[in-house]
Amino acid sequence: MRVIVAEDSTLLREGLVRLLVDEGHEVIASVSDGDALLSAVDQERPDIVVTDVRMPPDHTDEGLRAALTIRGRWPEVAVLVLSQYVENRYAAELLSGSGGKVGYLLKDRVAQVDEFLDALNRVADGGTAFDPEVVRALLSRTTRSNPLERLTPREHDILELMAQGLTNARISADLHISVSSTEKHINAIFEKLGLANSSGLSRRVVAVVAYLRT
Incomplete structure (x- = not known):
């Protein structure tokens, strides 16, 4: 390139x-x-x-x-x-x-x-x-009223890996869980964050980071 x-x-x-x-x-x-x-x-x-x-x-x-x-x-x-x-x-x-x-x-x-x-x-x-440090810094900007508080520890871990740009397969491998389990957690994350209609790796990452800014 x-x-x-x-x-x-x-x-x-x-x-x-x-x-x-x-x-x-x-x-x-x-x-x-x-x-x-x-x-x-x-x-x-x-x-x-x-x-x-x-x-x-x-x-x-x-x-x-x-x-x-x-x-x-x-x-x-x-x-x-x-x-x-x-x-x-x-x-x-x-x-x-x-x-x-x-x-x-x-x-x-x-x-x-x-x-x-x-x-x-x-x-x-x-x-x-x-x-990962960039993601953590952005995550730390959220307020106590942010819906991120509704996420489980596992969902929070997956959200952080999603925000790094990792694929579902890579997330599954890093966390030692099945791809189907990862997909279920991701669907739950988007539902809790009001982003259920987002799809595609880049689109979902941008939507999450944009949401975290608020």
């Missing part, structure tokens, strides 16, 4: 480029700030962008804001965000505003090459990949 990498750390940027090239991908641009990222996407229209959150000039949230702009202007371009931290407000906006093709991983995941590449491919293929 055709990839643009945006990262202000030269060491990490070059490491990502080398990893992607070794995996057979074409890195068509590597940049170090949000403005350069937007310019590169406008010119090259890659399959996917891998971007840091904090980049020059202010080192706050330039990369994440650029990711939101990309999702709005070029929805066909997949975006995988890497960060040292969970930026709650923009993370929720990025995830809830997407119909798939989006991911948010903490940089520690990059050291786990197989997990990073799995997330990269999943997002590029139209799915989602949310770091």
Whole structure:
């Protein structure tokens, strides 16, 4: 696939480029700030962008804001965000505003090459990949009156895995339960959250995360 990498750390940027090239991908641009990222996407229209959150000039949230702009202007371009931290407000906006093709991983995941590449491919293929810590941060924003309190501990575990973008089969394997049992729990979750009509992996994840924002 055709990839643009945006990262202000030269060491990490070059490491990502080398990893992607070794995996057979074409890195068509590597940049170090949000403005350069937007310019590169406008010119090259890659399959996917891998971007840091904090980049020059202010080192706050330039990369994440650029990711939101990309999702709005070029929805066909997949975006995988890497960060040292969970930026709650923009993370929720990025995830809830997407119909798939989006991911948010903490940089520690990059050291786990197989997990990073799995997330990269999943997002590029139209799915989602949310770091467990990102999901937990979004879950923690819910208030005491949120219907999440109605979920059983098992349903809560499944919801967290759903929000990471995992399939029913993967959830079943991770929790050591049958696929049919997982499906029953998911139906119960959507019923309790008022999302019973949602279907499809990306749609259901986005609906859950959007609901959690409230």
